[in-house]
């Protein structure tokens with residue numbers, strides 16, 4: 245087999261009908277063509293008799309059918325590679341629909357169903373005060389749109405208009421002119437520079453630019469690119485060696501322990517064994533982009549969790565940023581590594597995360613890690629001929645960050661600041677007060693008071709058993725809130741129309757656009773063969789309907805509430821009642837020995853995620869866990885003599 249993921253053309257004329265006819269001629273029993281339903285240059289009539297074209301949504305069914313076929317069967321999957329689409333769109337040779345997906349992360353429940361449906365690296369995690377939610381990375385999005393099928397009302401497509409440009413897309417200006425010139429390293433002996441990053445983000449371009457710049461200066465250079473998968477997410481290393489004369493460079497690779505400098509455009513790749521092996525204590529200096537990049541493990545983790553609904557079996561993927569940073573520091577020594585939030589800064593300033601690597605190069609150059617002159621690098625960017633102004637600006641902003649980080653942070657600050665729900669509470673008091681305020685908006689002051697009263701009782705009980713410890717109080721503050729603020733029709737409507745979401749859309753897009761909502765309103769949605777509601781698209785009129793709906797939130801749960809009798813809403817109310825009963829039991833029976841089980845019990849609502857049938861899965865798993873924990877809580881009472889025990893010393897053995 246030949247895998248061509250780098251956009252190489254293949255020799256000869258090899259179309260889907262030709263492949264199908266060849267397979268048929270070779271006696272393949274059953275052939276199925278699967279594609280994404282977009283226009284194709286072949287018709288069913290061009291295929292051999294009996295070869296169907298099926299939509300990719302049916303891929304799993306097709307595979308199951310084919311495995312039952314005796315003899316050889318073939319599935320021809322026909323779809324333009326995601327990386328190739330992006331490449332062609334940049335060159336203007338592939339349709340680029342004026343349609344972008346956004347997620348209202350206040351509506352999002354973090355269930356992962358969109359990752360399950362799309363398997364897409366551009367659906368990224370975003371940590372908020374109310375849990376880990378999802379967002380679309382607009383810079384890397386390939387406009388595949390399959391994430392919209394995630395079962396929730398969080399998705400909106402922006403149709404028409406365009407993404408706003410960054411705040412500082414043009415290079416130039418006094419600030420850049422005034423930047424001091426760094427002392428560049430000598431190249432009397434070869435200088436080894438390793439550039440690491442993720443395929444598709446321009447790591448190879450950095451090597452190519454340095455190659456051209458060295459050529460312009462008459463220096464010797466070798467650039468060796470080593471790539472994993474070229475598609476999004478694969479690790480890439482660019483080995484760059486620079487010397488006064490070409491004949492000084494005997495080897496193209498930066499050998500083990502011989503990197504003078506590492507530009508880590510991605511933390512995960514920079515902390516890989518392959519990269520660490522090139523670093524050396526006391527020799528190597530490193531600059532690292534510490535912003536988290538979605539990895540395929542993350543996407544698989546989210547998808548697996550959505551499929552099982554079981555947070556015990558498929559826990560939330562954790563980005564091991566701290567430990568990776570520590571590994572790099574240990575490899576080169578204290579004071580030799582600099583970490584910066586390059587993706588965030590570059591995206592805010594330049595409007596596209598693709599600017600990150602040039603930004604990193606500028607930073608590293610200003611720190612004296614690249615032995616080539618400014619004029620040569622700028623000229624190399626011009627000769628490269630792609631996004632010249634943006635690339636120069638990215639390089640200069642990187643330089644400026646090395647000199648005056650405060651000014652750059654200020655320039656990159658979002659116009660209306662960080663959204664309130666992206667700011668994380670720093671104390672349990674803050675956790676409680678923010679949620680009390682939210683519940684007042686959700687329903688009314690009495691509803692918020694109901695919340696505050698129960699949480700206060702828990703604090704009192706916990707303080708009596710474990711003075712100074714607030715783990716249970718915080719767990720109840722978060723868990724009880726999550727259940728009380730269930731996302732029914734009124735709440736979803738409020739979260740779309742209270743101004744925050746629309747303001748953020750306006751800040752990100754300009755031009756003439758319309759909002760299209762992707763939802764399954766219970767009174768309008770039809771059901772599929774599995775009894776699951778089916779999402780549909782609703783035009784801008786939906787916003788007016790949502791505004792109207794918010795006015796009726798006082799009806800929530802009353803006899804006049806048209807949604808109150810649905811199974812989903814009945815479950816919401818039942819969960820609240822059950823939780824209140826459980827917390828009352830925790831308060832009455834809390835002691836140091838069962839404190840840990842109590843904390844986990846109180847946290848369980850955070851494991852009930854999503855909407856409709858997805859939420860049912862999570863709920864079923866949480867219920868099983870609850871039964872185990874309740875039994876543990878009831879059995880693990882401290883004997884009277886051990887009344888002095890501290891909760892943190894308790895070892896609870898609860899089946900996982």
Ligand code: SF4
Pocket residue numbers: 347351352353354355356357358359377378394395396397398399854855
């Ligand atoms: S609620 Fe679930 S499906 Fe919807 S955006 Fe959030 S994670 Fe994706």
